Amino acid sequence: MTNQEAIRKAEMTLSSLKSGGLMNPTQSKEFIRMVQNAPTILKDARVIPMDHDAQKFEKIGFGQRVLRAGVEGTELTKDQRVVPTTSTVQLNAKEVIAEINITYDTLENNIEGDGLQNTIMQILAERAAVDIEELIVNGDTTSSDTFLAQIDGIRKQATSHIVDAAGEELSRQIFKRGYKAVPSKYLRIPQEFRFYTSPGIEVEWKDRVADRQTSLGDAAVQGGLSSAFGVPVKGIANLQPYTIGEAETTSDVSDIILTHPKNIILGFSRNIRIEVDKDIRARKFIIVLTAKLDSKFEEEDAVAKIVKVKE
Numbered sequence: 001m002t003n004q005e006a007i008r009k010a011e012m013t014l015s016s017l018k019s020g021g022l023m024n025p026t027q028s029k030e031f032i033r034m035v036q037n038a039p040t041i042l043k044d045a046r047v048i049p050m051d052h053d054a055q056k057f058e059k060i061g062f063g064q065r066v067l068r069a070g071v072e073g074t075e076l077t078k079d080q081r082v083v084p085t086t087s088t089v090q091l092n093a094k095e096v097i098a099e100i101n102i103t104y105d106t107l108e109n110n111i112e113g114d115g116l117q118n119t120i121m122q123i124l125a126e127r128a129a130v131d132i133e134e135l136i137v138n139g140d141t142t143s144s145d146t147f148l149a150q151i152d153g154i155r156k157q158a159t160s161h162i163v164d165a166a167g168e169e170l171s172r173q174i175f176k177r178g179y180k181a182v183p184s185k186y187l188r189i190p191q192e193f194r195f196y197t198s199p200g201i202e203v204e205w206k207d208r209v210a211d212r213q214t215s216l217g218d219a220a221v222q223g224g225l226s227s228a229f230g231v232p233v234k235g236i237a238n239l240q241p242y243t244i245g246e247a248e249t250t251s252d253v254s255d256i257i258l259t260h261p262k263n264i265i266l267g268f269s270r271n272i273r274i275e276v277d278k279d280i281r282a283r284k285f286i287i288v289l290t291a292k293l294d295s296k297f298e299e300e301d302a303v304a305k306i307v308k309v310k311e
Contacts, residue, residue, distance in 0.1 A: 023272045031125060032268050038129030041137065041196065041236045044261030046298070048091070050269045053292055056088045057265075091267035093292035094150040096135065098128050104283045124274075124289055134238040136266060136295035154264060155239070157297055158257055158305035165309045167244060167251045170204045174306060175228035178258050181304040186260070190230040194261055198254040200311045202226075202235030231258065241311045256306040263302055267294045 023031060032049065036042050048057060100123060131147075139153030161181040165174050175195065179187070187193065197205070209226045226233050241254040269292035277286045297303055 023274060025270065028270045028272050031121060031272055032270075034122060034125035035129045035132065035268075038126050040129045040133040040238075041261075041264070042129055042133060042266060044194065045136075045264040045266050045295075046262040047266045047268055050091060050093055050267045050292070050294075053093045053269065055091050055093075055267060057091070058088055089265060089296050089298055091265070091294040091296060092151075093267060093269050093294045095290055095292050096128075096131070096147070096150070098124070098131060098289045100124055100127060100287045100289070101282075102285045102287065104285075120287070124287065128289060128291070130237070132266075132293065133236065135293075136264070137236065137238045138240075139295070151294055153295065154257060154259075154297060154303075155255060155305070157300060158259075158303045160301050161304040163304060163306040165253070165306055167253055167308050167310050169310045170201055170208070172208075172228065174256075174309060175231075175233075178256060178304045178306040179229050179231065182258060182302060186299070186302040191227075191232070192260055193231045193258060195228060195231050195233045196239060196257045196259070197233060197235050197309075198239045198241055198311065199235035199237060200241060201254055201256065201309060202233055204311070205233050244308055252311040253308040254311055256309055258304040258306070259297070259302060263298050265296050265298050267296075269293065 029049070032047060036045075036047050102120065102123065135148060135151065135153060137153050137155055139148050139151040140156050141149055141152055143149040163174070163177045163181050168174060178195070179190075205228065206226050239254060239257070241252045243250050244253050245251050271292065273290045275288045277288075278284075279286060
């Protein structure tokens, strides 16, 4: 296949990705799946496809005991009957945009067979997933960064159970304080929760576990998911450290978020748009993707945030 034939095939493939700019429902669903499968916090979170920019979904549960002592032939009194607690979570999707440049050489190396479209979509999904994670973790409507100012991310949303480590070095006691800050009614299956940390804190914890010279310590050094009080500790790239203190007393610190992964809701609009242009002088295709999304905790009361842990 000649160079020109390869470029023409690329043009046809890119053209097939869009219909008036909008992905068709099958393409949209597949793209969301690829974004969710990227190695970010999105892989753990609960993704909800949104049909509209503003959408509610219902929560239902029982916040108290439902069982009573049974007496044969006697029905429960009105006071003993329990009704579920209901509420709603409101998602308001904000538009995000990504621009991906793919050179002719990259396309030529992936042109054979039917895999080109998947290659392009995978490149888009992997880059978009990193940026979406940054937004849903670090979003802050008061930020000077216009991208991060679109929504409040989970770091800012966690407000009910704050544990201030005040610059202390990472220790088992810090994890214990975070664990105990979450109401016990939520922690029925601790191993399903996660301590989300910066990559640096995850490495520090693995190093401390490794010092115990046990099989668990060996597994931690070799890349296994270490845990604290039965809860896995997982580093995510966008939970970055920050600096506290002044002058010569500054320290690099970070936060740790304890929650159930499915408590993190990512609403993702199905109206994903792809537009393509070609820069013949730079020998590359320019692919612009726009989507709309929002993120909320389903139950913010089931979250603890440990702040200012020394890196």
